[in-house]
Amino acid sequence: MAHTDIQVPDIGDFDEVAVIELLVKVGDTVAVDQSLITVESDKASMEIPSSHAGVVKEIKVKLGDKVKQGSVVLVLEVAGAADAPAAPAAVIAPVSAPPSAPVTPVIASEAKPSTPASSYTGAVDVDCDVLVLGSGPGGYSAAFRAADLGLKVVMVERYPELGGVCLNVGCIPSKALLHVAAVMDEVSHMSALGVDFGKPKLNLDMLRAHKDKVVGKLVGGVGSMAKMRKVTVLRGYGSFVDANHLQVEETTGTAQDKTGGKQVVSFKTCIIAAGSQAVHLPLFPDDPRVVDSTGALQLAKVPKRMLVVGGGIIGMEMATLYSTLGSRIDVVEMTDGLMQGADRDLVKVWQKMNAPRFDNLMLKTKTVSARAMAKGIEVTFEGEGAPAPQVYDLVLQAVGRTPNGKKIAAEKAGVAVTDRGYINVDIQMRTNVPHIFAIGDIVGQPMLAHKAVHEAHVAAEVIAGELQGNKELAASAFNARVIPSVAYTDPEVAWVGLTEDQAKAQGIKIKKGLFPWAASGRATANGRNEGFTKLLFDDSPEAHGHGKILGGGIVGPTAGDLIGEVALAIEMGADAVDIGKTIHPHPTLGESIGMAAEVAHGSCTDLPPARK
């Protein structure tokens, strides 16, 4: 028996193509012309056949790799051929690798080299196919998908409530409160239309109770669904003891106080979904009047003067809430604009409408010191928009979130963690340890619940596929083209895919279709026609005037609900005709997407004729 390299043959006009599917695994016997991998260019996908018959000894590519003619796909053991020189291995190993298994080098350069994993030989309390660490949208989605695929699952959570940041102190409570704020704002405009509801009377206890009830309902739902799926939930603080064991220190109460009780879970595979936490700036004193988003959502009281540190989405959502409830708001932001990442034209519309909320909008400015005084928190600023020191009743730090990678003793499992606490993964959500996966905030930006959920499904499917020998599931990969972003402010700002600013910076030629909501019947009827819908299409010479949609942005009420259609169009490779010819119901705000496509196409009749 001898070894031979199977290479990518001539693939025509394509220089580099991405590996999107592995059709064989180590140990498989393959015939001549049997397909080995599927590759995809931006125009087509194709299967790469084997030039020899034999047994697969080593796979040289992994999902997401770029290959070209001559790249070695795998090493085959064939009868009678001369031995080919062996290249360094990049094996996609079976997921149930033993603790001592070699580490597959998928980690990017920022990650610290992993130390050799420890080896645990003590007693085991629970065993499972998949251990999921964390019960946020990433964790519970992974646990439920794995259970639905027939695996024995244990999910570990340190807090009493399941659901993680999103359900308890993030997406859901913020939206419960923002909904109330949006209704209050809407109602306040009604007097101009002849219906006056008077000045709102605020009962903060009831408002808080409403938010808590919403959270409780959804958290309870996650618990019930875990039971229905027979997912074992262990309450406690999880940390690795080696690559196949996790210690769970039992926690109690409303926080994470340890009881001293310990359990050890033995797992075949693991999905790390331990999330992130708010960044706290050391310059601020430890004082109840200095909060992060979790503290702000507790809504202890409505401050007279509030400083929001950080002009990102979370900061602006909280600014919206508190200003509607009656606070005067200052915002300090280090960069030159709010909601970085969104195109400036979208933000401009939001900013114009929201100007009355802010006393001071300090851009290119930072906080340099702060001290707790009886009358409030005195903050000193530095930079272009810096005023004299100011005193606030509440300071919200909304300057980002940091991943929890350094808090789970990942090194004992051999899992590499970057200096900033992220865990790098490949396109299948696999860490450098082949049977340990990671998902959600802990693997990187964007830190969004919908990203975590999709990554969760991929990890669970790959694990189930590999444990059960199901090739289709084992080939699952996170290959979403785009992930939408939404600021649930008033108006909402939503964007997905390529932005105009990115297109400019990257020299990508685009055709823009912009439909102003001033021309939308529904937006006008709603009295909210300040927004617009913008779609960006590929206008490179290769697109020959029929370029696919590359991105889009919407500003206006419910923009967050509308942007999903743009994401779908991008995923499906739609062009302006596809979108424009899709019949949208009238009169709706969603119509603006079809009309923006018509604008790009030159066939919109809801706007004045284009100037020739």
Ligand SMILES: Cc1cc2nc3c(=O)[nH]c(=O)nc-3n(C[C@H](O)[C@H](O)[C@H](O)COP(=O)(O)OP(=O)(O)OC[C@H]3O[C@@H](n4cnc5c(N)ncnc54)[C@H](O)[C@@H]3O)c2cc1C
């Ligand atoms: C105010 C706010 C508003 C937001 N709004 C939105 C929004 O509108 N839309 C959106 O998509 N995203 C939003 N996000 C972001 C979203 O909440 C996160 O992206 C999402 O929760 C990440 O999910 P995850 O599963 O990765 O981690 P998390 O939700 O952080 O869950 C991780 C879980 O792991 C547990 N855990 C960590 N370490 C351990 C350990 N050692 N042992 C046991 N348990 C452990 C934690 O207690 C936590 O429950 C918001 C975030 C905030 C703060």
